[in-house]
Amino acid sequence: MGRGTFRCGIVAAFAILLVTGPPPALAQSHMDKALFLELAADPGSEAWGLLLVHLKGVLAGLEAANMRLVRRGDERLYCPPPDAAITPEWSAGELMAYLGRYPKIPDNISIAVIATFALAEAFPCETAM
Numbered sequence: 001m002g003r004g005t006f007r008c009g010i011v012a013a014f015a016i017l018l019v020t021g022p023p024p025a026l027a028q029s030h031m032d033k034a035l036f037l038e039l040a041a042d043p044g045s046e047a048w049g050l051l052l053v054h055l056k057g058v059l060a061g062l063e064a065a066n067m068r069l070v071r072r073g074d075e076r077l078y079c080p081p082p083d084a085a086i087t088p089e090w091s092a093g094e095l096m097a098y099l100g101r102y103p104k105i106p107d108n109i110s111i112a113v114i115a116t117f118a119l120a121e122a123f124p125c126e127t128a129m
Contacts, residue, residue, distance in 0.1 A: 033099065033114060034107035040092055055088035055095075058112045062119065077116055079125035086119070094118055 031039075031054050039051040066076045080086060098118035099105060105114060 031111045032108050033105055033111060036095065036111040036114075037099070040096060051092060052088040054111075055091050055115075058115050059086060059088065059091060061112065062116060075127075076125055078119035078123040080119075080123040084123065091115060091118075094122060 031051075036051065039047045042048055062077060066078065069076050095111065095115060095118055098114065098121065
């Protein structure tokens with residue numbers, strides 16, 4: 001395959017994407033509650049894999065935020081025990097349970113925001129009295 005053929009293939013693929021648009025799951029700028037529920041509906045599917053990758057990033061961001069708060073001397077967002085295994089798979093189940101307890105959460109709320117509250121509920125921090 002020559003460089004010209006390769007370039008034509010790239011241009012054709014880009015043109016198809018422009019005409020058809022990205023797949024619905026990738027068209028959004030963030031994962032909201034509605035998209036989370038759609039992707040979580042079929043564990044083991046390719047969509048489930050994408051969901052777990054996204055949750056891995058959300059968890060890494062929340063862990064970084066917690067570390068930053070500790071460094072500043074502020075209260076953490078959530079306080080898991082040292083032996084807690086907070087995995088994307090665990091968080092998907094925890095988010096499903098949390099959304100079951102709070103069904104009135106609007107569909108357009110970011111799943112990262114919901115995860116913050118779910119983790120705070122699962123691992124509350126002791127407050128000084």
